[in-house]
Amino acid sequence: MSLACAISSEVPEHPVISPVSGCIYERRLIEKYISENGTDPMNGEKLTVDMLVDVKTTPLVKPRPPSATSIPAILKSLQDEWHDAACRVIARLTKEVTAAREALATLKPQAGITAAPGAMPIAQPAYGADAGIERAEEPMEEAGMTDDILQKLQDKATLLTAERKKRGKTVPEGLANSDDIRSYRQLASHVGLHSASMPGMLALDICLKDTSKFVTGGNDRNAVVFNKDTEQVMAILQGHTKKVTGVIYHPEEELVITASQDQTIRVWGVQQTAPCAHVIRAHEGPVTGISLHATGDYLLSCSIDSNWAFSDIRVGRVLTKVSDSQQALTCAQFHPDGLIFGTGTEDAVIKIWDLKERTNVANFPGHSGPVTSIAFSENGYYLATAADDSVVKLWDLRKLKNFKSITLDDRYEVKSLCFDQSGTYLAVAGTDVRVYLCKQWQELKVFNDHTALATGVRFGHNASFIASASMDRSLKIFGL
Structure with missing residues (x-):
């Protein structure tokens, strides 16, 4: 991936401007590129690190909407925020439950495993009476070296x-x-x-x-x-x-x-x-x-x-x-x-x-x-x-x-x-x-x-x- 593509795919964390092309770059990436090539990646003109100009930005602050000036409006705003947070928690828990079920599925014995021709067969595991459940709490006994x-x-x-x-x-x-x-x-x-x-x-x-x-x-x-x-x-x-x-x-x-x-x-x-x-x-x-x-x-x-x-x-x-x-x-x-x-x-x-x-x-x-x-x-x-x-x-x-x-x-x-x-x-x-x-x-x-x-x-x-x-x-x- 080129430097220009790498930069254009995300907002730079430490943005700088190249005076020779007018493009904005991530400082870490452009400095690495300059050390290797000595040019601007966009137009190929000569560029040095000390020519780069820092871009000063201020964080955006989202103001309270005018409707949140009364007590009922403030209560409704808090209620909405609580509802959104609850939805996020439910979504995360649902995702974790799904992942846990997928992991559990891989623990169950599965038939049909094949090895290379002439290889020794792999016996399917059995875990006691409940053959479909792996008993994590049961230590594995040593069979001994015959x-x-x-x-x-x-x-x-x-x-x-x-x-x-x-x-x-x-x-x-x-x-x-x-x-x-x-x-x-x-x-x-x-x-x-x-x-x-x-x-x-x-x-x-x-x-x-x-x-x-x-x-x-x-x-x-x-x-x-x-x-x-x-x-x-x-x-x-x-x-x-x-x-x-x-x-x-x-x-x-x-x-x-x-x-x-x-x-x-x-x-x-x-x-x-x-x-x-x-x-x-x-x-x-x-x-x-x-x-x-x-x-x-x-x-x-x-x-x-x-x-x-x-x-x-x-x-x-x-x-x-x-x-x-x-x-x-x-x-x-x-x-x-x-x-x-x-x-x-x-x-x-x-x-x-x-x-x-x-x-x-x-x-x-x-x-x-x-x-x-x-x-x-x-x-x-x-x-x-x-x-x-x-x-x-x-x-x-x-x-x-x-x-x-x-x-x-x-x-x-x-x-x-x-x-x-x-x-x-x-x-x-x-x-x-x-x-x-x-x-x-x-x-x-x-x-x-x-x-x-x-x-x-x-x-x-x-x-x-x-x-x-x-x-x-x-x-x-x-x-x-």
């Missing part, structure tokens, strides 16, 4: 390790090179995915099988599935009662998993009707992190309730839950092989856990402030971490040591870390979006296109593009 499940985890890890050794250090064919990344610019910006009245995206994920598909989580309590190629919203996932803080797009199936401050995790089918297959109640506090196991069947989650949980997404059951003393957990991520995982804590420590034994096997101190994000490299050797200290730390899991610290600008906030699928690049999202070349840890590109904190970042196939979500409501795509 020998079959443990063997399944081990078999998958063995397979993935063998595949990684077979690939060796071969660079994937078609992978974007460093010069490509340096040349990336903004290609698209999508701002209409979430509510403008509750602005902000809090989470982002991409479908690895088809990297044109995204899912975003918002302040508006919804998750949105979006296709960047068609620029169409595929589904709006409604049902959470608080902010959606985590989202996962299943790598092989049309399934989405969402986590929320409402203490629940939901499993959805990506269809036009967007049915919710399961509601997993693993925690007694806001869910702060989720990660899908390499099998595609199990989910890791963590919460400020100091617990991490391991759940079966096919049946919507918690298999095991472990308490991490009294420290709130802020994020969680599976290692690529799936037998270990990491959690971040409120007291600045990264903990590594053995999933099969459910024990804490290593701790990485060194940050200051709550840990905000962790990410494992595809090769399984590196772990990237960030906290509220404006530092990104790289850890060698073989030597259990911090081998590199990237100190960012003072007060820089990091909200998301992500390696590309080859482990060649690391993206950082927060105060801005930036990309580093791994091993050399060289900064390749910084994107300053967002006007608020970037909360999520993901790479497209072969790093052919980079996507980021932000509190400014926009999903941006960067590429050649």
Whole structure:
């Protein structure tokens, strides 16, 4: 949208006049335009900030009508105002009741959910005698990790390790090179995915099988599935009662998993009707992190309730839950092989856990402030971490040591870390979006296109593009 269009669509909050064109502009917008172009956007003539003339306006005061000079007239005026206020309250309550009914409808079991061909079926949930009602007050019992499940985890890890050794250090064919990344610019910006009245995206994920598909989580309590190629919203996932803080797009199936401050995790089918297959109640506090196991069947989650949980997404059951003393957990991520995982804590420590034994096997101190994000490299050797200290730390899991610290600008906030699928690049999202070349840890590109904190970042196939979500409501795509 051009500057002129942006200005003409609303009344400027701080109006100024350009002497070279006589047009009125919003001061913030025209100053930004001048700093980039040095001209008036309407006629292209040279314009500087000190040439702008402030427009001084006085607020309009609506006088009392002459009829409100007698006591009966004043009483009638007050009665009318009371009636108008009552109508507004009734309208608001009606809107809230309608929204509540829509949310309740998504909680009921829905038939007909389909997965990709060959995928394991998702059992429909049952909630006791009243099968159509979700019992929020009933805690979810742990089903336990059976020998079959443990063997399944081990078999998958063995397979993935063998595949990684077979690939060796071969660079994937078609992978974007460093010069490509340096040349990336903004290609698209999508701002209409979430509510403008509750602005902000809090989470982002991409479908690895088809990297044109995204899912975003918002302040508006919804998750949105979006296709960047068609620029169409595929589904709006409604049902959470608080902010959606985590989202996962299943790598092989049309399934989405969402986590929320409402203490629940939901499993959805990506269809036009967007049915919710399961509601997993693993925690007694806001869910702060989720990660899908390499099998595609199990989910890791963590919460400020100091617990991490391991759940079966096919049946919507918690298999095991472990308490991490009294420290709130802020994020969680599976290692690529799936037998270990990491959690971040409120007291600045990264903990590594053995999933099969459910024990804490290593701790990485060194940050200051709550840990905000962790990410494992595809090769399984590196772990990237960030906290509220404006530092990104790289850890060698073989030597259990911090081998590199990237100190960012003072007060820089990091909200998301992500390696590309080859482990060649690391993206950082927060105060801005930036990309580093791994091993050399060289900064390749910084994107300053967002006007608020970037909360999520993901790479497209072969790093052919980079996507980021932000509190400014926009999903941006960067590429050649």
